Amino acid sequence: xxxxxxxxxxxxxxxxxxxxxxxxxxxxxxxxxxxxxxxxxxxxxxxxxxxxxxxxxxxxxxxxxxxxxxxxxxxxxxxxxxxxxxxxxxxxxxxxxxxxxxxxxxxxxxxxxxxxxxxxxxxxxxxxxxxxxxxxxxxxxxxxxxxxxxxxxxxxxxxxxxxxxxxxxxxxxxxxxxxxxxxxxxxxxxxxxxxxxxxxxxxxxxxxxxxxxxxxxxxxxxxxxxxxxxxxxxxxxxxxxxxxxxxxxxxxxxxxxxxxxxxxxxxxxxxxxxxxxxxxxx
Ligand SMILES: Nc1ncnc2c1ncn2[C@@H]1O[C@H](COP(=O)(O)OP(=O)(O)OP(=O)(O)O)[C@@H](O)[C@H]1O
Numbered sequence: 380x381x382x383x384x385x386x387x388x389x390x391x392x393x394x395x396x397x398x399x400x401x402x403x404x405x406x407x408x409x410x411x412x413x414x415x416x417x418x419x420x421x422x423x424x425x426x427x428x429x430x431x432x433x434x435x436x437x438x439x440x441x442x443x444x445x446x447x448x449x450x451x452x453x454x455x456x457x458x459x460x461x462x463x464x465x466x467x468x469x470x471x472x473x474x475x476x477x478x479x480x481x482x483x484x485x486x487x488x489x490x491x492x493x494x495x496x497x498x499x500x501x502x503x504x505x506x507x508x509x510x511x512x513x514x515x516x517x518x519x520x521x522x523x524x525x526x527x528x529x530x531x532x533x534x535x536x537x538x539x540x541x542x543x544x545x546x547x548x549x550x551x552x553x554x555x556x557x558x559x560x561x562x563x564x565x566x567x568x569x570x571x572x573x574x575x576x577x578x579x580x581x582x583x584x585x586x587x588x589x590x591x592x593x594x595x596x597x598x599x600x601x602x603x604x605x606x607x608x609x610x611x612x613x614x615x616x617x618x619x620x621x622x623x624x625x626x627x628x629x630x631x632x633x634x635x636x637x638x639x640x641x642x643x644x645x646x647x648x649x650x651x652x653x654x655x656x657x658x659x660x661x
Contacts, residue, residue: 390414390453391414391415391416391417392415392417392451392452392462392545392546392577392578393413393414393438393449393450393546394413395411395413395437396412396447396448396449397410397447397448398410398411398413399411399444399447400430400433400444400445401445401602406602407602408434408602408603408604409602411447413597413606415578416578417545417576417577417578418578419572419579419594419595420568420581420589420592420593421578421579421593421597422581422583422589422596423599424584424586425599425600426640429600430599431550432468434580434582435465435548435582437456438456438546438580439458439463439465439548440455440457440460451463451546460546462545462546463545463546463548464539464540464541464542464544465539466539466547466548466549466550467535467550468550468551468554469551469554469555471531474524474525476522476523477522478522479519479520479521480510480515480526481507481510484506484510484515484534484538486538487509487541487542488505488506505541506519506541507519509537509538509541512537512567513533513534513536513537513563514563515530515534515537527555528555529557533560535552536549536552536564536567536568543577545576545577545578546578546579546580547568547578547580549568549579549580549581549582551582551583551584552564552583553565553583553588561588562588565589568581569589569591581593586609586613586635587635590609590635594608595607595609596608596609596612596613598612598618598621600618600621600622601621601623604621605617605620605621609635613628613635613637615627622640622641624639626638626639
C-alpha cells in the first residue's frame with residue numbers, strides 16, 4: 380500500500396466478526412470472520428443468490444446482521460459512512476436524466492467526505508482526470524441517459540473514486556464492459572488499492588479480469604464460505620468441498636476455469652462454455 384494517511388483506519392479497514400445472515404429458513408453465511416487491511420483487494424465470488432450483494436449491503440449498513448458485528452475503519456457500519464465509495468450493481472439512467480457525464484463524476488467530488496470542496500478550475504481539473512482514467516473524456520458533455528451501459532458504468536467507477544475512499548465496494552462493476560475496458564477498470568481499481576491504500580471489496584462472477592490484482596477471495600456457496608488467496612481457494616479440492624460436489628478448477632494461460640458447478644447455481648450470469656474465452660465464473 381502507498382504512503383497515504385491511514386490514521387483513521389489503524390489496523391483494519393473492514394472487520395467482520397461472528398457474522399450471520401439469513402432470510403427466513405435460508406442461511407447465507409454463519410460465523411464469518413474477516414479483517415480487510417487498508418490496500419487489500421478482496422474478490423467476493425459465488426453463484427447467483429449466494430449472498431454477494433447482501434454482503435456489500437451489510438458493509439454499507441443497509442442490511443442488519445442476524446448476529447455479529449461489522450466495522451468500517453473502527454466504527455460500526457452505518458448508512459452513508461464517509462469512508463466508503465460504492466459502485467452499485469448496474470442500473471441504467473433514463474434518457475431524460477438531467478446530468479452530463481462530467482456532472483455525474485463531479486457529484487462524487489461534491490459529496491466529498493472531508494468537507495473540503497473543490498471549486499472552479501481545481502474541480503474541473505479533477506473531473507477531467509477522473510474522466511480520463513476511465514476513458515470517458517470523449518463523452519464528458521453528453522447526457523448520461525444517452526450513453527451505453529458500459530459508458531455509464533465507467534462514469535460510476537470514476538464517481539466512486541472521486542472521493543479517494545478508504546473502502547471501495549464494487550458490485551459487479553465489469554458487467555457490460557468490453558475486454559479492454561474490463562482490463563482498464565480492473566487496473567484502475569487495483570491501483571487505487573495499492574497506491575492509495577483503499578481496501579477494495581469487489582463482487583464479481585468472473586475472477587480472471589481482476590486476478591492479478593486480487594489478494595484474497597471470499598467464496599460464498601450454499602450457505603457456506605471459504606476465504607484465502609486465489610491459489611488457496613481456486614482449487615478443485617477446496618471448491619468441491621465448498622459446493623459439496625465435484626467441480627474441476629482448471630488453470631490455463633493464467634486463467635482460471637471452473638467446470639461442473641451444480642445445476643442449481645449455473646443460472647443467470649454464468650455464461651460461456653467451459654474452456655471458452657469467457658470461461659466460467661469462478
Ligand atoms: N431483503 C431480502 N429479503 C429476503 N430475501 C433476500 C433479501 N435480500 C436478498 N435475499 C435473498 O438472499 C439471497 C442472496 O441474495 P444476493 O442478492 O445477496 O445474492 P448475490 O450472490 O448477489 O446474487 P447475484 O449473483 O444473482 O447478484 C437470494 O436468494 C435473495 O433472494
